Each structure stands twice: as C-alpha cells, then as structure tokens.
Amino acid sequence: MSEIGLDFVERYVALWNEPDAEVRRRTIEDLWAPGGANYTQAAQAVGYDALDRRVTSAYEDYVGSGKYTFRSHLPPVGHHGVVKVTWEMVTVPEEKIASIGIEFLVLDDQGRITSDHQFIVE
Numbered sequence: 001m002s003e004i005g006l007d008f009v010e011r012y013v014a015l016w017n018e019p020d021a022e023v024r025r026r027t028i029e030d031l032w033a034p035g036g037a038n039y040t041q042a043a044q045a046v047g048y049d050a051l052d053r054r055v056t057s058a059y060e061d062y063v064g065s066g067k068y069t070f071r072s073h074l075p076p077v078g079h080h081g082v083v084k085v086t087w088e089m090v091t092v093p094e095e096k097i098a099s100i101g102i103e104f105l106v107l108d109d110q111g112r113i114t115s116d117h118q119f120i121v122e
Contacts, residue, residue: 008111009076009085012103015055016070016087017063024059025052033112040118067092073100081107086121097122 012031018024028051037046038054045054062068073088082104089099100122106115 006076009072009083012085012105012113013070013072013087016058018055018059019064021056024055028052028055031113032116033108033110033114036113036115038116038118041120062089068098078105083107 008031011027015024015027015031018027025048029048032048032051035047036051037044038051039045043054045051063070068089069092070087070089072086074086076083076085078084085103085105087101087103088097089101090097099120102119102121104117104119105113106117108114
C-alpha cells in the first residue's frame with residue numbers, strides 16, 4: 001500500500017470502537033474530506049454531521065452494547081487512490097466472528113476519504 005499507510009487503516013477501524021464522542025468527531029474530520037460520504041446497502045451519510053451520526057449509531061448498536069468489537073480481518077490493499085479494508089465484528093469476550101465486511105475507500109489528493117462503500121460479506 002504505497003499511497004496510504006497502515007496507520008490510516010488502523011485509525012479507520014478503531015474509529016468504530018471509539019467510546020469518546022469528541023474523539024470520534026475529530027477522527028471523522030481527520031479521515032474524511034469535507035463532504036465525504038459513507039454508503040451502506042440501506043443508508044448513506046454525507047458530510048461530517050451525518051458521518052458522526054452514522055458512526056455513533058454503529059458504536060451504540062454494536063460496541064457500546066458491550067456485545068461486539070470491530071477489528072481488521074485481512075490486510076488492507078490499495079492503489080491509485082482506492083483502499084479496500086476488510087473488517088470483522090467479533091463477539092465480546094468470546095471473539096467469535098459475527099460479521100465480515102469490506103469497505104472500499106476512495107481518497108482525495110490529500111489522502112482523505114471522499115467515499116466509503118460498505119459491503120457485508122457474512
């Protein structure tokens with residue numbers, strides 16, 4: 001991954017586990033470009049406020065409940081301004097895989113996310 005470092009991907013995955021609302025918001029603003037978006041099969045979040053609501057909702061539904069945590073599943077791959085991140089949601093404390101997903105992150109010239117497309121694999 002010559003165009004983007006592992007630190008970027010680690011911060012992206014860690015964002016979904018972040019309990020502190022202020023840290024979540026700062027991280028969103030660091031990772032996404034203004035007007036950046038996150039798309040799932042059922043929803044879209046465009047802009048920092050909508051992204052904040054999206055990440056907070058996922059945190060509250062999955063991680064904040066104490067039932068799950070997110071982590072990388074496979075090493076990220078990327079080229080020409082696109083990164084594929086494969087993640088897993090695992091149960092706490094058993095660490096049994098409950099879901100696997102892929103994010104396709106399209107980056108701008110500054111290396112910030114302009115569009116994040118989620119695909120649930122399992």
